[in-house]
Amino acid sequence: MQFQLPYSGLQWSDLPYVLLGVWNTLILTLAAATFGTLIGVVIGWLRQDVPVARVVLAPYVDVTRSVPLIIQFILVNSSFALAGIPLEPLWVGVIVLSLYMGVLTSELVRAGLGAVRFQLKWASRSLGMSYWQELRYVSAPLALRTFFPGWIGTVIALTKDTALVSVVGYVELLRASQVLINRTNEALLVLAGTGLFYFAICYPISLYSRRLERTFQHD
Amino acid sequence: MIEIENVRKSFGTLEVLKGINLSIEKGEVLCLIGGSGSGKSTLLQCINGLQSIQGGNIIVDGTNVHARDTNLNTLRQKLGIVFQQYNAFPHLTALENVALAPRVVKKQSRRDALDLAREHLDYVGLGSKADMKPSGLSGGQQQRLAIARALAMKPAYMLFDEVTSALDPELVGEVLDTLRKLKESGMTMIVVTHDVAFARESGDRVAFFDQGVICELGPARQVINDPKEERTRQFLQRVLH
Numbered sequence: 268m269q270f271q272l273p274y275s276g277l278q279w280s281d282l283p284y285v286l287l288g289v290w291n292t293l294i295l296t297l298a299a300a301t302f303g304t305l306i307g308v309v310i311g312w313l314r315q316d317v318p319v320a321r322v323v324l325a326p327y328v329d330v331t332r333s334v335p336l337i338i339q340f341i342l343v344n345s346s347f348a349l350a351g352i353p354l355e356p357l358w359v360g361v362i363v364l365s366l367y368m369g370v371l372t373s374e375l376v377r378a379g380l381g382a383v384r385f386q387l388k389w390a391s392r393s394l395g396m397s398y399w400q401e402l403r404y405v406s407a408p409l410a411l412r413t414f415f416p417g418w419i420g421t422v423i424a425l426t427k428d429t430a431l432v433s434v435v436g437y438v439e440l441l442r443a444s445q446v447l448i449n450r451t452n453e454a455l456l457v458l459a460g461t462g463l464f465y466f467a468i469c470y471p472i473s474l475y476s477r478r479l480e481r482t483f484q485h486d
Numbered sequence: 487m488i489e490i491e492n493v494r495k496s497f498g499t500l501e502v503l504k505g506i507n508l509s510i511e512k513g514e515v516l517c518l519i520g521g522s523g524s525g526k527s528t529l530l531q532c533i534n535g536l537q538s539i540q541g542g543n544i545i546v547d548g549t550n551v552h553a554r555d556t557n558l559n560t561l562r563q564k565l566g567i568v569f570q571q572y573n574a575f576p577h578l579t580a581l582e583n584v585a586l587a588p589r590v591v592k593k594q595s596r597r598d599a600l601d602l603a604r605e606h607l608d609y610v611g612l613g614s615k616a617d618m619k620p621s622g623l624s625g626g627q628q629q630r631l632a633i634a635r636a637l638a639m640k641p642a643y644m645l646f647d648e649v650t651s652a653l654d655p656e657l658v659g660e661v662l663d664t665l666r667k668l669k670e671s672g673m674t675m676i677v678v679t680h681d682v683a684f685a686r687e688s689g690d691r692v693a694f695f696d697q698g699v700i701c702e703l704g705p706a707r708q709v710i711n712d713p714k715e716e717r718t719r720q721f722l723q724r725v726l727h
Contacts, residue, residue: 384571384573386569386571386573387573387575389536389569389573390569390573390575390632390635391575391587392536392558392559392562393534393536393562393565393566393567393636394562394563394566394586394587394591394635394636394639395559395560395562395563395587395591395639396559396587396590396591397559400590400591404586404590405575408577409575409576409577412577
């Protein structure tokens with residue numbers, strides 16, 4: 268008896284599938300980084316400047332930071348399904364990763380604002396600037412310098428964390444490559460190629476950030 | 487005119503101002519001297535509304551600084567203050583440092599604000615440093631920049647909080663020269679200083695602070711050359727010898 272193995276080698280026609288994975292990774296990263304940063308800036312500012320917010324927001328920050336992402340994906344996915352409003356895997360990813368990115372960003376915002384010497388705030392206020400004017404023209408630009416390098420690191424980590432959304436069935440880059448590995452049995456080749464794609468996404472981000480950092484420098 | 491009536495200020499259980507009474511007339515230079523922790527700097531911060539007070543009143547041209555309905559942002563435009571630490575905004579050039587508040591607070595056009603800034607940098611002798619960031623300036627230059635920045639708001643009063651204490655000795659002179667120039671222009675000033683010689687020479691009156699109260703107040707020369715109070719005498723002996 269002869270077995271016909273279902274394997275077939277890598278073909279050029281697999282490329283669109285891989286590119287779909289790349290596209291899905293990019294979409295998810297972009298959405299989560301955007302929403303997450305917006306959430307993080309507001310939360311970080313609240314936690315730094317509004318004492319009540321520090322207490323109220325503590326559970327959100329602590330839980331999101333301490334529970335593994337993979338569990339959060341499954342919990343959010345299942346909760347919505349149980350509530351009768353099943354979500355697209357993309358949205359599960361966007362919700363969980365945005366909240367996660369929000370917490371990490373808020374810590375960076377808080378650290379950035381906290382690093383501005385209070386004497387500089389006094390100097391601004393003593394010139395007649397309002398709280399908001401001081402924030403806009405003095406604290407925020409200074410905080411941005413401390414914030415930015417850490418934020419880029421977080422965005423790069425987030426890009427790689429998008430791979431975890433495959434547990435709820437989202438076909439991003441890693442999931443697409445796993446499907447190809449199952450079919451072709453070319454694990455090494457496919458994974459190396461996939462790694463290259465991640466590198467191609469992340470490396471330009473870090474290059475760009477280095478250039479921006481140089482323009483920030485005030486010495 | 488600044489009137490200070492029975493002002494009390496505490497940090498927690500520590501009372502740093504224990505009923506201060508003072509009034510400063512237009513055009514006067516009042517120097518506050520005294521040991522560290524005697525309350526001089528705190529009083530300046532209270533006059534500017536940077537610190538709250540627990541009792542008494544501070545009235546600037548008829549406006550009560552610590553009243554609930556006082557708009558501090560408006561009032562502070564009258565009260566320039568320069569601190570011990572140079573507080574130049576590190577992300578802005580010298581020129582932008584001076585132009586920022588006129589542009590943002592007084593809503594001057596960018597061009598007017600920059601012209602005004604140039605004029606004030608020239609006044610403190612920093613005209614050639616306009617495009618430099620504070621990190622490229624010496625301590626004395628940064629302190630003069632802080633003075634120019636405060637003056638650009640056209641304040642009626644200038645408060646100086648130990649502006650030469652953080653400076654290397656050879657840089658003190660240039661900052662004191664700027665203060666003398668201001669005095670000649672008729673600016674009303676309250677100067678917290680450890681420099682007794684400056685107080686004697688440039689002050690109209692001197693107030694000696696000790697442990698949160700004004701121990702002695704009088705004409706500068708009299709207080710420093712011929713103090714009436716024993717504690718003033720002891721302090722002056724310590725700092726002059």
